[in-house]
Amino acid sequence: SQKIEQNSEALNIQEGKTATLTCNYTNYSPAYLQWYRQDPGRGPVFLLLIRENEKEKRKERLKVTFDTTLKQSLFHITASQPADSATYLCALDGGSGGYNKLIFGAGTRLAVHP
Amino acid sequence: KAGVTQTPRYLIKTRGQQVTLSCSPISGHRSVSWYQQTPGQGLQFLFEYFSETQRNKGNFPGRFSGRQFSNSRSEMNVSTLELGDSALYLCASTVTGAAGDTQYFGPGTRLTVL
Numbered sequence: 696s697q698k699i700e701q702n703s704e705a706l707n708i709q710e711g712k713t714a715t716l717t718c719n720y721t722n723y724s725p726a727y728l729q730w731y732r733q734d735p736g737r738g739p740v741f742l743l744l745i746r747e748n749e750k751e752k753r754k755e756r757l758k759v760t761f762d763t764t765l766k767q768s769l770f771h772i773t774a775s776q777p778a779d780s781a782t783y784l785c786a787l788d789g790g791s792g793g794y795n796k797l798i799f800g801a802g803t804r805l806a807v808h809p
Numbered sequence: 810k811a812g813v814t815q816t817p818r819y820l821i822k823t824r825g826q827q828v829t830l831s832c833s834p835i836s837g838h839r840s841v842s843w844y845q846q847t848p849g850q851g852l853q854f855l856f857e858y859f860s861e862t863q864r865n866k867g868n869f870p871g872r873f874s875g876r877q878f879s880n881s882r883s884e885m886n887v888s889t890l891e892l893g894d895s896a897l898y899l900c901a902s903t904v905t906g907a908a909g910d911t912q913y914f915g916p917g918t919r920l921t922v923l
Contacts, residue, residue: 729911731914736916736919738813738915739852739914740914741911741913741914744910744911786852795840795857795859795864795901795903795910795912796865797842797844797912799851799852799853800851
C-alpha cells in the first residue's frame with residue numbers, strides 16, 4: 696500500500712535560515728503532491744501543489760521540488776520567521792478514481808526561533 | 810467568499826452514543842471530503858461526496874457514514890461510538906483549477922468520547 700514518510704522529529708531552526716522538510720513515498724506514482732500547513736487546533740491550509748511532470752515550484756518564500764525517480768519532495772522556506780512555526784504536511788493524490796482523496800504524511804513540526 | 814464551516818466545533822459523547830457532524834463547503838464547491846485526524850494515525854481519509862453521491866471511501870468501519878444534500882452541505886454520522894473515535898474530524902471542499910485539485914479545510918470538529 697502507499698506509504699508517505701516525513702521526519703517525525705521536530706525541526707528547530709534559527710530565524711532567517713532556510714528550513715528544508717522532506718517527504719518520501721513508496722509503492723506509488725502520484726499525479727501530484729501537495730504541501731499544507733497546520734496550526735494547533737486548526738484545519739490544514741493549502742500551500743503548494745506540484746505535478747509529476749514539474750521539477751520545482753515557487754511561491755514567495757516557499758519552494759517545492761519533486762523528484763519522481765527518488766520518490767521524494769523537498770519543501771523549503773527561505774528567510775524563515777517565527778510565524779512560520781507550524782506542522783507541515785505533505786499529501787499525495789489518491790490515484791485514478793481517488794476523487795479528492797488525499798493521502799497525508801504524519802507531518803513535520805517546524806519551530807523557528809528568534 | 811466564506812470559508813468551509815463545520816458545526817459543532819466541540820462535542821463530548823459517551824461510548825455507544827451516535828453523533829452527527831455538519832460541514833458547509835465554500836459556495837460553488839460541489840465536492841466535500843471528510844478526514845479523521847488523531848495523534849497516532851494522522852490524517853486519514855473517510856469519504857468524499859460530489860453532487861450527493863459518495864464517490865470514494867476510505868478504510869473505516871460501517872459505523873462511519875455520510876451524506877450530501879442538494880445544496881452541497883454534508884453530514885457525517887458515527888454510530889455506536891467507541892473511545893478510539895475521539896479525534897478531530899475535518900471536512901474539505903475542493904475546487905478543480907488549472908493548478909489541480911486544491912482542498913480547503915474547515916476548522917474541524919473536536920469529538921471526545923468518554
